[in-house]
Amino acid sequence: MKGAVLVSLSMVLPALLGLLLLVLGQVPADRLYAALFAPDVSSIGELRVHYSLIPRLAVSLAAGAALGLAGAVLQQVLQNPLASPSTLGISAGAQLALAVATLIAPGLIGWSRDAVALGGGMIAVALVFAFSWRQQFAPFTVVLSGMIVGLLFSALSAMLVLHNERYLAGLFLWGSGVLKQYDWEAASALLPRLAFLLLLTVLLVRPLVLLGLEDGASTLGLNVLAVRTAGLTLAAGLAAVVTARVGVIGFIGLAAPALARGLGADHFKRQLFWSPVLGAALLLITDVAVQLLDTATAISLPTGAVTALLGAPVLLWLLPKLRIINKPVLSSPRTGHYRIGNPALLLALLFVFATAALWLSLSLGRAPDGSWQLVRGEMFEALLSWRFPRATAAFAAGAMLAMAGTILQRFTGNAMASPEILGVSAGAGLGIVAALFLLSAPSYWMLTGAAALGSLFILLLLLGIVLSGRTSPNQILLAGVALSALLSSVFAILMATGDPRMMRLLTWMSGSTHGVTPATAMGAGICAIIIFMLAPLFSRWLDILPLGQDTARELGIGLKLSTLALLGFAALATAAATLITGPLTFVGLMAPHLARQCGLMRALPQMTGAALSGGMMMLFADWLGRMVDFPWAFPAGLVATLITSPFLLWLLSRR
Structure with missing residues (x-):
């Protein structure tokens, strides 16, 4: 574990040195002791040290340790290296609760902002528990x-922000994780709560270790359901307490356990020790760097967003060492229980539904006076040039994202894999941000070209990782997560500045088909058809690779070639869809699960069913977004999230 010690010291020592410089910038050296323990109330510098810098140090250490511990517990309970506190939707629930309270009951914010955030986070956890109870909290x-x-609550928050920008713009700052302190209240509240939760976690160490034995845990007499419940509750409590006090700091819970494993913590007990240590060190050095930047340039940045800027490169650097990773569980024991006997009949039925949905989206709409109207004849032809491009683009984008999601989930064997994990969507967003800030008045085509360049840049990075020999699915997913977190932190920082240009990025990220031209729609349709026709070439790989790399080798599948081809194909499909309607990755995550829930278990039928389902999902979402608040429009991506997530949650609860 020398590596863990060295990495921890390499972060803690520079952070403490930077903190000392901050302190000495406020008080002379001979007043240092007094500033720490008995400040002179007439000295502004000593008061800042005693009531701001030192409490902020305590909060950053406690929050980083708590999030690292929560991530380690969650990854052990769920047996998934991509699990983190954000997995349970805690941050999204807290942010939604604050948004609703700000608009409806602002008095609650004045009474206790922490209580509102904590309540929202725990409501999200309660919903997750409710929908998982029937499956005995299967990973x-x-x-x-x-x-x-989490995606549902995030969509609701984004919807509220888009329609109440004046009142909710400040939530961007809180949602990016702010550690500024003005007294000892937050530290005094955090430390005893976290100490109590840490003690409970220590008492659960042995059951959690046995839980990693999977089937062997029940044989040894372990109550798997009780241990999972306790572990999830503890992790949720740790994350909720931190989120309520300092906002959303999501990357620590994922990065700290991954760093611990990469540095040699191959046993869960070691991970349980080093994950909090590395989490605290990572958040501390990030926060000190943010304070030094603020002092030198007067640019104040949210610490939570900047964390990924420092942690993501470290995670990428450690990728070759991430050999010992818990095998992710794709499904619960009952996932494959239902299998349809004749997939062709179901796929034909889905095709008929898709055709009918396309016709309805073109025919049924609102008249200028707001009344509903089913148009025909000349009126239909007149409106076709307005409605057909958006409908075509929405369906094509949904189908391409669904196929990309199916490929990623089958290839990696990970239920959490989705197009956004590749980072290609975030790369497109980076290109758009660059165009917004470098060009005075970028046109639609300029933004599209910039998005294409950003997606290409991230794709080349991922392909370079594959060509370097890191072909493990978990390594590729972690690389994509690190790149996505890195770029998302840039977006969060820019959002927190309040720059009005960023509202255009928010609209694009929400998945709006506004501005789609006939040429763009035609290009989207052609891309979708080409990708759909090429998909059967990968069906054999996708049927065999989930059986394991050893089995794939024995059957003559080249792992590097298949990895390169599947990753490149999924990334290109994602980029093509992202350039049309924004990062509508919810479809890429959900559509494959919808197809599987319908009994489509083989690769090609599942891809086809997912493509039709994803296309219909986006088509209906785009139509509903244009009609529900006529003449205003809701972004299709947010509407797709709102209408699909309750249905899928219901399906999960009924399995």
Whole structure:
């Protein structure tokens, strides 16, 4: 464990040195002791040290340790290296609660902002538990339920922000994780709560270790359901307490356990020790760097968003050492229980439904006076040039994202895999941000070209990782997560600045088909058809690779070639869809699960069913977004999240 010690010291020592410089910038050296323990009330510098810098140090250490511990517990309970506190939707629930309270009951914010945030986070956890109870908290169900609840709450928050920008713009700052302190209240509240939760975690160490034995845990007499419940509750409590006090700091819970494993913590007990240590060190050095930047340039950045800027490169650097990773569980024991006997009949039925949905989206709409109207004849032809491009683009984008999601989930064997994990969507967003800030008045085509360049840049990085020999699915997913977190942190920082240009990025990220031209729609349709026709070439690989790398080798499948081809194909499909309607990755996550829930278990039928389902999902979402608040429009991506997530949660609860 020398590596863990060295990495921890390499972060803690520079952070303490930077903190000392901050302190000495406020008080002279001979007043240092007094500033720490008995500040002179007439000295502003001593008061800042005693009531701001030192409490902020305590909060950053406690929050980083708590999030690292929560991530380690969650990854052990769910047996998934991509699990983190955000898996349970805690951050999204807290942010939604604050948004609703700000608009409806602002008095609650004045009474206790922490209580509102904590309540929202725990409501999200309660929903995840409710939908996972019937499956006895099976890892697959918990992971998927948490992802759905988190995405649902995030979509509701984004919807409120888009229509109440004046009142909710400040939530961007809180949602990016702010550690500024003005007294000892937050530290005094955090430390005893976290100490109590840490003690409970220590008492659960042995059951959690046995839980990693999977089937062997029950044989040894372990109550798997009780241990999972206790572990999930503890992790949720740790994350909720931190989120309520300092906002959303999501990357620590994922990065700290991954760093611990990469540095040699191959046993869960070691991970349980080093994950909090590395989490605290990572958050501390990030926060000190943010304070030094603020002092030198007067640029104040949210610490939570900047964390990924420092942690993601470290995670990428450690990728070759991430050999010992818990095998992710794709499904619960009952996932494959239902299998349809004749997939062709179901696929034909889905095709008929898709055709009917396309016709309805073109025919049924609102008249200028707001009344509903089913148009025909000349009126239909007149409106076709307005409605057909958006409908075509929405269906094509949904189908391409669904196929990309199916490929990623089958290839990696991970239920959490989705197009956004590759980072290609975030790369497109980076290109758009660059165009917004470098060009005075970028046109639609300029933004599209910039998005294409950003997606290409991230794709080349991922392909370079594959060509370097890191062909493990978990390594590729972690690389994509690190790149996505890195770029998302840039977006969060820019959002927190309040720059009005970033609202255009928010609209694009929400998945709006506004501005789609006939040429763009035609290009989208052609891309979708080409990708659909090429998909059967990969069906054999996707049927065999989930059986394991050893089995694939024995059957003559080249792992590097298949990895390169599947990753490149999924990334290109994602980029093509992202350039049309934004990062509508919820479809890429949910559509494969919908197809599987319908009994489509083989690769090609599942891809086809997912493509039709994803296309219909986006088609209906785009139509509903244009009609529900006529003449205003809701972004299709947010509407797709709102209408699909409750249905999928219901399906999960009925399995």
